[in-house]
Each structure stands twice: as C-alpha cells, then as structure tokens.
Amino acid sequence: MSDAKHTLVALVEDKPGVLNRVASLFRRRAFNIQSLAVGHSEQPGLSRMTVVVSGDSAEIEQVRKQLEKLINVVRVSDITKAAIVARELSLIKVKATASTRSEIIQLVDIFRANIIDVASDSLTVEVTGDENKVESLIELLRGFGIKEITKTGRIALTRGNNL
Amino acid sequence: MKKTGAQILCEILIKEGTEVIFGIPGGAVLPLYDAFPQYPQLRHILFRHEQGAVYAADGYARVTHKAGVCIATSGPGATNLVTGIANAYMDSSPIIAITGQVARSFIGKDAFQEIDITGITLPITKHNYLVSNTGELAEIVQEAFYIAQTGRPGPVLIDIPKDVQQEEVEFVYPDKVNLPSYKFISRGHSIQIKRAAKLIDKAERPLIIAGRGIIISEAYDELKELAEKAQIPVISTLLGISSFPENHILSFGMLGMHGMAYANMAVQNADLIIAIGMRFDDRATADTGNFAPLARIIHIDIDPVEIGKNIRVDTPIVGDVKTVLKGMNGEIETREHLDWLSQLDQWRYEHPSLEIRQGDELLPQYVIHQIYEATQGNAIVVTGIGQNQMWAAQHFVYTKPNSLISAGGLGPMGFELPAAIGAKLGQPEETVWCVAGDGGFQMTIQELATITQANLPIKIAIINNSCLGMIRQWQELFYNHSYVDSTLWNPDFVKIAEAYDIPGIRVKQRDEVIPAIHKAMDYPGPYLIDFVVEPEENVYPMVQPGESLSQTLDFPKVTSNLSDILRKERIV
Numbered sequence: 001m002s003d004a005k006h007t008l009v010a011l012v013e014d015k016p017g018v019l020n021r022v023a024s025l026f027r028r029r030a031f032n033i034q035s036l037a038v039g040h041s042e043q044p045g046l047s048r049m050t051v052v053v054s055g056d057s058a059e060i061e062q063v064r065k066q067l068e069k070l071i072n073v074v075r076v077s078d079i080t081k082a083a084i085v086a087r088e089l090s091l092i093k094v095k096a097t098a099s100t101r102s103e104i105i106q107l108v109d110i111f112r113a114n115i116i117d118v119a120s121d122s123l124t125v126e127v128t129g130d131e132n133k134v135e136s137l138i139e140l141l142r143g144f145g146i147k148e149i150t151k152t153g154r155i156a157l158t159r160g161n162n163l
Numbered sequence: 164m165k166k167t168g169a170q171i172l173c174e175i176l177i178k179e180g181t182e183v184i185f186g187i188p189g190g191a192v193l194p195l196y197d198a199f200p201q202y203p204q205l206r207h208i209l210f211r212h213e214q215g216a217v218y219a220a221d222g223y224a225r226v227t228h229k230a231g232v233c234i235a236t237s238g239p240g241a242t243n244l245v246t247g248i249a250n251a252y253m254d255s256s257p258i259i260a261i262t263g264q265v266a267r268s269f270i271g272k273d274a275f276q277e278i279d280i281t282g283i284t285l286p287i288t289k290h291n292y293l294v295s296n297t298g299e300l301a302e303i304v305q306e307a308f309y310i311a312q313t314g315r316p317g318p319v320l321i322d323i324p325k326d327v328q329q330e331e332v333e334f335v336y337p338d339k340v341n342l343p344s345y346k347f348i349s350r351g352h353s354i355q356i357k358r359a360a361k362l363i364d365k366a367e368r369p370l371i372i373a374g375r376g377i378i379i380s381e382a383y384d385e386l387k388e389l390a391e392k393a394q395i396p397v398i399s400t401l402l403g404i405s406s407f408p409e410n411h412i413l414s415f416g417m418l419g420m421h422g423m424a425y426a427n428m429a430v431q432n433a434d435l436i437i438a439i440g441m442r443f444d445d446r447a448t449a450d451t452g453n454f455a456p457l458a459r460i461i462h463i464d465i466d467p468v469e470i471g472k473n474i475r476v477d478t479p480i481v482g483d484v485k486t487v488l489k490g491m492n493g494e495i496e497t498r499e500h501l502d503w504l505s506q507l508d509q510w511r512y513e514h515p516s517l518e519i520r521q522g523d524e525l526l527p528q529y530v531i532h533q534i535y536e537a538t539q540g541n542a543i544v545v546t547g548i549g550q551n552q553m554w555a556a557q558h559f560v561y562t563k564p565n566s567l568i569s570a571g572g573l574g575p576m577g578f579e580l581p582a583a584i585g586a587k588l589g590q591p592e593e594t595v596w597c598v599a600g601d602g603g604f605q606m607t608i609q610e611l612a613t614i615t616q617a618n619l620p621i622k623i624a625i626i627n628n629s630c631l632g633m634i635r636q637w638q639e640l641f642y643n644h645s646y647v648d649s650t651l652w653n654p655d656f657v658k659i660a661e662a663y664d665i666p667g668i669r670v671k672q673r674d675e676v677i678p679a680i681h682k683a684m685d686y687p688g689p690y691l692i693d694f695v696v697e698p699e700e701n702v703y704p705m706v707q708p709g710e711s712l713s714q715t716l717d718f719p720k721v722t723s724n725l726s727d728i729l730r731k732e733r734i735v
Contacts, residue, residue: 012344013344017281020282020285021285024285024286025286028286058471058475061471062468062471062472065467065468065470066468068467069466069467069468071289071290071310071342071344071345072344073344074343074344
C-alpha cells in the first residue's frame with residue numbers, strides 16, 4: 001500500500017515554463033514520480049498531463065494539492081480508483097535475423113502490435129496498451145536481443161461521461 | 164495613448180496603491196528609474212544592498228497588509244534578492260519583486276549581467292513572470308498584485324527585459340484580473356464549521372494555537388470573541404505573537420522549542436487543539452509523533468496544502484481565518500473551563516518561564532523587558548534571528564495587534580534592520596524598535612546609510628554578546644562546549660553609527676539600561692544602543708531537538724568556558 005501507484009490527471013495552461021514548474025515541484029517536495037506525459041487537450045490553451053506517482057494516500061493527496069496550488073494548473077484529479085482507460089505506447093527495436101524474423105512477427109501479431117520499420121538486422125515494433133501488456137511483450141522480445149526502447153509513459157482518461 | 168514599458172509599470176503600481184518602492188538602480192532597470200521623476204507619487208528608497216531592499220519590502224508588507232515593492236537590476240541585483248524572496252515565501256508575505264533583465268535579443272546568450280532569475284526563484288515565489296511582450300506588461304503587473312495579496316499571500320517576481328521597459332505600446336488600464344486557474348477558498352465549508360463547533364462545545368480542555376494567519380486576515384476581534392465566548396486559553400506560534408493581547412487573562416504565551424513551559428504543557432494535555440492560521444512548523448510542534456497526544460485537532464487555514472502536511476488533523480477547515488471564525492463564533496456555545504484554566508495558571512506559577520534573574524549582570528531578557536516598559540507595548544518590534552529573536556518574543560509583552568515583525572520560517576540573519584526600515588515607512592506614526600543581534604546586524608549594517616539618507620527615526624537595540632549566540636548555545640549544549648567559530652570580534656558599533664551620522668550609546672550596566680532607552684526614545688531621529696550583555700546567557704525554556712513538547716527544559720544547564728575566550732576577543 002505504501003508505494004501504490006496513482007494516476008493523476010492535470011489540466012494545465014499551455015504557457016511557457018509550466019512543465020518546468022510541475023517538474024520542479026516534484027523534485028522540490030521529493031515526490032516519487034514514475035512517469036509524466038503531456039500534450040494538448042480538447043480545449044484551446046489547455047494541456048492535459050498524466051502523472052503516475054507512487055506513495056501512500058496522504059502523500060498522494062499532498063501531491064494533488066501542491067500541483068493544484070501552482071497558478072498555471074487548472075485542476076488535478078486522482079483517477080486511480082475511477083473507471084479509466086489508460087494506455088502507454090512503446091517503440092522497441094529488436095535484433096532480427098532470417099531465422100528469428102518470422103517468430104518475432106508472430107509474437108507481434110499475438111499482441112496486436114505493429115512492425116513499423118524493417119532493416120536487415122532489426123525490426124522496430126510499435127505496441128500500445130496498459131503497462132502489463134507492454135512489459136510482457138518487451139520481456140518476450142528480450143530473448144531476441146533488444147537494441148533500443150522508448151516509451152511515452154501512461155496517458156489516461158476516465159470512461160464515459162465522468163470528469 | 165502610447166506609453167513605454169517603464170511608464171506602464173509605474174501607472175499600474177500607482178493604480179495598485181503603491182506609495183513606496185525599495186530598490187537599487189542598475190543597468191537593466193535604468194529606463195524604469197528614468198521614468199520615476201514623472202511619477203512623484205512613488206517614493207523610492209535607495210538601499211545599499213538588494214537584500215536590504217527586499218527585507219524592507221517584506222517589513223512594509225507585514226505592517227501595511229499590502230504588497231511591498233522592491234526593484235533590482237538583472238544578474239547580481241536579482242540574485243541578491245533571492246534570500247529575501249525565500250523569506251517572504253516562507254512567511255507568506257506579499258512582495259512584488261521587479262527585476263531588470265537583459266534585452267530580449269540577448270536572453271539565453273549569457274550576456275553581461277544576464278541570469279535566469281525566474282528559473283532561480285521558481286520554488287520560492289508564489290508565481291513569477293518573464294515579460295516577453297510589452298503589450299502584456301500591464302496585465303501581468305496587475306495579476307502579480309492580485310496573486311501576491313490574495314489567498315495565502317506570497318512573493319511574486321516580474322522579470323522585465325530592458326527593451327520591454329523602453330518599448331512604446333498602446334496603453335489602457337487592463338480589465339479586472341481574469342485568472343481562471345487561480346482560486347482560493349475564502350468561506351469555510353459550513354458543515355466543517357458546524358463539526359468544529361460541536362467539538363469545541365464538548366471539549367473539556369480546549370486550546371487555541373494562534374498563527375500568523377490571524378494577523379494576515381486581521382481576525383483579532385474574531386479570535387478574541389472565540390476565546391472569550393468559550394473561555395479557551397490562547398497560545399501562539401512565533402509569528403502568531405500579537406494576534407491576541409498577551410496581557411489578556413486567557414493568553415498563555417508562545418509554544419514551541421523556546422516556548423513557555425506552561426504553553427507547551429497545555430498542548431500536551433489539551434483534549435482539543437484549535438489551530439488557526441498556522442502550519443505546524445517543526446519549531447512549534449517539536450517531535451510531531453508526540454505532539455498533543457491527547458487532543459483532537461481542528462485546523463483552519465486558507466491553504467489546503469497545509470492541511471495534513473505535517474500533522475494529521477481531525478477537522479480541517481479551508482478558508483479565510485476571519486470568515487471562518489465569524490461563522491464558528493455564531494455556532495459555538497458559551498462555556499467555562501474553570502478547572503482547565505486554573506490548571507494552566509498553576510503550571511504558570513510552577514514554571515515561571517519569564518522570570519529574569521536579579522543581580523548586576525546585564526541580561527538580554529532585562530533589556531527587552533525594559534524596552535517594553537518604556538514603550539508600554541506601544542511600538543513595533545522588529546527582530547533579527549536567533550537568541551535576540553527569542554528573547555524579544557518572550558520578554559516584550561505584545562498587546563497591540565501586529566506589533567512583532569520577525570522572520571520565522573527561513574530565519575535569515577540580517578533581516579532586522581532593513582525590515583525595520585520597511586516597517587517605519589509603512590507605519591510612520593509608530594515607534595519602531597529594531598532588536599538586533601551583533602552577528603546579524605553586521606549582515607545588513609550598510610543600511611544604516613539608508614536610514615540616514617531617508618531620515619527614518621528608528622531605534623536600534625543591539626543585543627551584543629559577541630557571539631552567534633544561538634549557535635554558541637547549541638555548541639554548548641550539544642557539541643560539548645566547543646565554540647567553533649561562533650565567537651565574534653566586533654567593531655565599535657557606537658562609532659560605526661556615528662560614522663553614519665546616527666547617535667548612539669554603549670550600555671554595560673543594568674542601571675544604565677532605562678536611561679539609555681529613554682534617551683533613544685526622546686531623540687527625534689534614529690538612535691543606536693549597543694547593549695553589551697552577558698555573553699553566555701542561554702535562551703530558556705528549551706525543547707531539545709528531536710524531543711517532544713513534554714520535555715521542555717525550564718532551567719539552564721551549567722554554563723561553560725566562554726568568558727575566557729571572549730575576554731580575549733572582544734574589544735569592549
């Protein structure tokens with residue numbers, strides 16, 4: 001419980017330095033941040049930030065309130081317990097030889113992932129899903145030899161009409 | 164009408180009610196200073212160090228309840244503001260810090276005197292701005308005042324490139340501030356207020372801890388009504404001192420590391436704590452794990468972040484202290500707590516934390532108490548940091564609202580003299596006593612020139628023990644009496660004052676204290692008294708670090724070998 005992961009969604013003003021303010025707050029208050037993803041929201045001038053932090057409920061409440069205290073932050077919700085859809089995207093460049101290529105492609109199909117680049121000695125895989133799915137695929141690909149990985153971190157929205 | 168950035172800034176400052184500006188000119192603010200003669204309503208006080216200017220703006224803000232404005236140039240001017248901005252942030256003091264910046268085309272090029280001051284002050288300002296578009300300047304300055312002065316007050320910095328100050332743009336006064344992302348809750352939640360009132364009605368041993376929020380919210384009458392109606396004893400934090408008259412029958416002094424023993428005992432025995440506008444600082448709570456073990460806690464604060472940050476509370480109320488107390492006073496019943504109050508009186512009798520030893524020695528506690536006697540509490544006391552601060556908090560009887568100006572959260576030595584300048588300019592009719600330590604005084608001593616140049620009749624009392632007194636006290640108690648670099652060679656402060664055209668006197672005997680204080684008060688201008696006090700005097704009561712308020716020490720431990728060291732080092 002003490003280091004449970006929480007998903008916070010923050011609506012922030014699209015102004016220079018906002019990401020810096022948020023990042024600085026996490027460092028300054030020693031909050032334990034797992035991932036942070038940010039992009040434009042549906043409202044002009046506002047961005048939506050998804051932050052995954054770990055801590056007990058009192059700590060997470062502090063994180064939420066401290067974030068909300070920033071002048072450029074409009075609203076912060078802890079949506080951990082809400083019905084949400086959450087995804088992360090990962091690109092994985094994996095070693096591939098003539099003998100392993102078809103096996104990799106099969107795995108990618110099972111995970112409903114995509115091959116987005118093919119080279120003579122590697123394949124680049126794009127996978128989208130929750131962290132478990134992404135991690136499982138990465139684990140399976142590890143046996144072939146992974147050259148590079150990049151991830152977006154979690155992005156999330158509540159389901160249906162919530163929020 | 165077209166105006167330059169510099170003119171626009173002055174226009175908005177005036178519209179926001181600014182009368183005094185504290186600052187030092189420099190290359191990147193020259194266009195701004197050049198505009199000042201067009202605005203004689205703005206009185207600029209010239210400092211000798213930017214740190215002095217920002218402390219003065221803070222002192223001014225604390226006594227006037229409106230934002231203090233300070234100005235510094237780019238680079239070193241801006242970085243010299245940092246300690247003062249951090250101090251204002253810790254103590255929730257509204258400051259508008261205006262810094263010059265290199266012209267926009269030079270930003271990011273490491274130009275002469277270029278520094279990223281918005282980056283540097285990010286974690287110590289309520290908000291800050293780098294003005295990149297002259298057309299937005301008026302709106303930004305107006306927003307800055309709004310943010311600094313509303314909700315939980317705090318410092319806001321505006322960094323203005325030199326070419327923005329020079330550029331002419333069309334100027335109209337901006338509309339009302341429109342900041343949808345900034346909100347604060349004034350009215351407390353009515354259900355929470357009712358819950359709190361029920362707890363108060365049922366409590367047998369209730370206790371109010373009064374914090375600076377009461378002073379910020381000017382809720383003196385509401386606090387008094389709450390205390391009197393339900394007969395609840397009141398203790399205060401350091402910054403809560405002067406929120407409740409200390410000569411009131413329900414007043415039981417300050418709590419905390421150097422709080423009154425009986426105040427600390429009250430906390431540890433109360434069954435209900437009503438914490439108002441305070442943030443459970445570790446110097447107030449001591450060991451939080453063993454703070455008020457028998458009590459439920461009601462916490463009233465305008466900043467939701469403070470709820471549950473350091474102490475788990477039972478009934479939080481987020482809102483403006485004055486508004487919340489008004490609501491609460493309407494809900495609570497009239498009560499008496501005769502047993503509880505007589506218990507507190509008994510503790511006060513058994514642990515007389517304010518007793519001053521008789522004898523010939525010149526004791527700092529005696530000096531402070533005589534300043535109180537001479538002024539009858541009718542003064543603003545501005546303190547430094549450390550022993551002088553604790554004695555000033557303990558031995559002056561604060562009966563007048565908002566009469567103690569002290570830097571609590573950051574504890575920056577050297578605050579006292581510049582803050583006294585700000586306080587005097589904010590309340591020119593009041594007598595201002597600057598209680599300084601000999602160490603801290605030398606950190607901002609150059610502002611004696613500011614006092615003379617601006618002709619400010621401030622009374623300065625140096626509590627001179629030729630030590631960094633609190634450091635020496637800790638070395639005595641916790642570092643085996645090893646006074647490593649805490650003893651000071653000091654200059655002749657009276658001669659220093661004289662060089663700045665300020666008369667002064669040195670006092671070494673107890674019987675010289677009262678005449679000297681009267682001499683200072685009768686003199687029409689600034690006056691300095693160098694009180695050469697017992698060097699090894701310690702501040703008591705004391706809760707040692709790591710211990711709880713239950714372990715408050717009333718009595719001094721044996722003293723040590725300092726006298727010999729000092730006798731060699733001190734010049735007087």
